[in-house]
Amino acid sequence: MTIRRQYSLPNCTLILEGLSDPNATPNGQLDPRPLMTILVNAQCHFPSQDYLLEGGRDFFESLVSVVSRYAQECLSQVSHPKLDGDKTAMVQLEKVEGKNLHQLTQIAAAEKDPRQALPIDLTTVQLFDLVEAIDQFLADGRTLPDIDVGIEPVSKRYRKAEIPITQRAAPAAVGMTSLVLAAVALFFVPVPELSETKPTITEETPSEEEQQATNPSPSPTRSPTTELEEALQSEITDPTEVRFLQRSLYKKVNQTWEDRGELYQNLSYRVSVGQDGEIVGYKPIDNTGVDADEETPLPELLYTPTEDNKEAIASFRVVFNRNGVLQISPWLGYQGEPGLGPEMTDSDLISDLNEQLQETLRDRWEGSEMARERLAYRVGVTEDGIIADYEPTNQSGWDYVEETPLEELLEPEAAGIGTEGLVPKEPLAQFRVVLWPNGNLEVDPLP
Numbered sequence: 001m002t003i004r005r006q007y008s009l010p011n012c013t014l015i016l017e018g019l020s021d022p023n024a025t026p027n028g029q030l031d032p033r034p035l036m037t038i039l040v041n042a043q044c045h046f047p048s049q050d051y052l053l054e055g056g057r058d059f060f061e062s063l064v065s066v067v068s069r070y071a072q073e074c075l076s077q078v079s080h081p082k083l084d085g086d087k088t089a090m091v092q093l094e095k096v097e098g099k100n101l102h103q104l105t106q107i108a109a110a111e112k113d114p115r116q117a118l119p120i121d122l123t124t125v126q127l128f129d130l131v132e133a134i135d136q137f138l139a140d141g142r143t144l145p146d147i148d149v150g151i152e153p154v155s156k157r158y159r160k161a162e163i164p165i166t167q168r169a170a171p172a173a174v175g176m177t178s179l180v181l182a183a184v185a186l187f188f189v190p191v192p193e194l195s196e197t198k199p200t201i202t203e204e205t206p207s208e209e210e211q212q213a214t215n216p217s218p219s220p221t222r223s224p225t226t227e228l229e230e231a232l233q234s235e236i237t238d239p240t241e242v243r244f245l246q247r248s249l250y251k252k253v254n255q256t257w258e259d260r261g262e263l264y265q266n267l268s269y270r271v272s273v274g275q276d277g278e279i280v281g282y283k284p285i286d287n288t289g290v291d292a293d294e295e296t297p298l299p300e301l302l303y304t305p306t307e308d309n310k311e312a313i314a315s316f317r318v319v320f321n322r323n324g325v326l327q328i329s330p331w332l333g334y335q336g337e338p339g340l341g342p343e344m345t346d347s348d349l350i351s352d353l354n355e356q357l358q359e360t361l362r363d364r365w366e367g368s369e370m371a372r373e374r375l376a377y378r379v380g381v382t383e384d385g386i387i388a389d390y391e392p393t394n395q396s397g398w399d400y401v402e403e404t405p406l407e408e409l410l411e412p413e414a415a416g417i418g419t420e421g422l423v424p425k426e427p428l429a430q431f432r433v434v435l436w437p438n439g440n441l442e443v444d445p446l447p
Contacts, residue, residue, distance in 0.1 A: 003036045005143045005291050007136040009129035010281040010304055013045040014136075016060070016143060032264060033289055036143045044130070047304045049120055053106045055090065061147060062090040064134055070102070071131045102127050136283070140290050235332065236275070236314035242330050243338035244422040245314050247391055248277035250328045253318065254398065256297035260324030267292050267320040270331060272313045275421040278303040280313060296320050340380065341389075341415075341424035349383060350429045350445050356385045357431055358443040364405035367439035371400040375435040378446065379406070380415070380428035388415035388428060404435055 007014040021037040042060035044053040053063070070093045092105045103119040122130070137143060236242060249271065268286040273279050279301045284290055293299055298318075315331035344350055357379065368375070373396040380389035387409045392398040401407065412418055416425030430446040 001034075002040070003034050005036060005137075005140065007133040007140075007290055008293075008299070008302065009133050009283075010302075011047060011123075011126040012129040012133050013043075013047075014130075014133040015043040015045070016137070017041045018144070033142045033291065035145075037146070039144055046120065046122070046126055048126070053091075053104070053120070055106065059090045059106065064137070064147060066091045066093050067127075067130055067134055071127070074127075096121065100124055104130075132283070136290050142289070236312050237332065237335050239334045239336040239338040240341060241275075241421060241423050242314050242334065244341075245273055245275075245277055246316060246328055246330060248422055249273055249279070249316055249318070250326065252277065252279075252301060253297060253328070254326050256301060257320065257326060258297075259295070261322070263295055263320060263322045266322055267296060269293070269296075269298065269318045271298070271316050271318045273316070274303075274313055276418060277422055280304070282318075285317075340378075340428070340430055342427040344383065344427045344429040353381050353383070353385055353429045354431060354443055354445055357381055357387075357433075358441070360385070360387075360409070361405065361433065361435070361441055361443065364409070365435055365439060365441055368400055368403040368435075368437045371396055371403060371437045373437070375400055375404060375437075377404075377406065377433045377435070379431045379433045380424065381431065382414050382426060382428060384414070386411050386414040388412050388417060388426075389424060390433075393432075 001019075003018050003020060005016045005018075016036070016039060018036040018040045019038040020034045039057040039060060042055060042057075042063070044063065046052075053059075066089060074095075090107055092103075092107055094103045094105075095101075096103055100123065102122045102124070104122055105119045138147075236245070266286075267288050268284070269282045269288065270285050271279060271282040279298065280303055282293070282298050282302070284292065317327075317329050317331055319327040321327065344353075374394070375397045376392070376394040377397050378391045378393055379387055382388050387406065388411060390406045390410065392401055414426075415428055417423070432442070432444045432446055434442040436442075
């Protein structure tokens with residue numbers, strides 16, 4: 001049986017297809033997935049490109065080695081000598097002079113398909129997503145465990161004069177949109193997980209005597225990765241916007257997650273969403289297998305943004321529990337008290353809207369044969385009486401929302417929702433709505 005492993009990032013997807021050697025020795029991991037020891041085919045996709053890179057084991061080994069070495073050189077500014085001996089490289093990766101681009105070429109494919117010999121121009125974000133995809137592969141102990149990066153610290157004779165990392169990172173940041181910055185920060189930040197084989201990007205550290213000779217009062221050494229994260233970190237932190245994005249993500253995932261209660265373990269992910277609530281990337285955490293996402297709706301919900309997308313992103317921890325319960329929380333927590341956006345203050349208008357909302361719902365709510373408990377909601381209404389926003393406030397409200405008329409009546413664009421984010425742009429009157437299974441209802445202004 002063919003084994004397929006996929007490592008997906010917003011701007012790069014790595015797909016490996018192979019077989020399991022029945023004589024292979026198990027590595028002792030408590031992972032039910034079959035061990036892939038034979039690589040049949042490897043594919044590297046970039047959404048913005050018309051074609052893909054593809055080949056066998058030699059191609060894939062060359063891709064892993066070349067990309068890992070190039071990434072280390074970019075961060076350390078130290079040129080690495082070739083460590084593959086006389087072995088011909090099947091992949092070439094070079095910096096495009098004068099541009100923030102990196103040319104990736106599959107050299108050995110020229111005779112079979114001249115298109116594949118054409119260089120692919122990668123942005124810095126695409127390069128980092130490729131690096132992250134390779135990192136995910138290297139951290140996966142059930143896929144080709146015998147492949148190693150083979151990068152070692154280089155001798156001092158290859159070292160250039162020290163340049164602050166913020167200066168080295170500056171060309172990559174110039175002209176990038178907030179989405180690009182946030183994407184780099186999100187998918188390059190190391191998250192606690194199994195990492196026995198995960199490559200480390202290192203830079204040779206001078207001896208204590210050399211440090212004292214060049215710097216009488218040395219300061220603590222900081223890794224290039226950490227400095228790059230600080231230079232490029234940019235995430236949505238406004239508590240109100242984060243709360244709206246969290247609710248949108250929960251609604252989207254909760255409605256599409258089928259086959260609940262069939263997981264063999266809890267599956268945890270770090271998920272990033274754009275200002276419009278679209279999922280633009282995710283990565284497994286907490287010992288979750290790299291291909292376990294097939295048991296979740298994340299692959300089908302993943303949206304690949306265009307290069308000119310200027311949205312920032314927010315990160316969330318998403319847990320698919322074995323018992324079928326979905327948990328979503330902000331990755332950075334709430335940095336303040338979330339609000340509801342602009343709120344209406346005219347008491348007379350709110351009173352009129354209360355009666356109007358009650359009448360609208362009474363005409364459409366006939367009760368539910370499935371629900372056994374009250375369905376509670378917060379409902380936001382425009383000054384014209386249009387329902388622009390609603391939020392379930394109890395579990396029954398989430399479970400049976402499709403039984404109610406709220407989704408049918410919802411017109412978020414009436415409050416400017418969706419044009420520049422999910423937070424309302426126009427003031428809304430907020431109401432507490434309770435729909436009872438027998439057809440009764442309650443509508444009251446929120447205090």
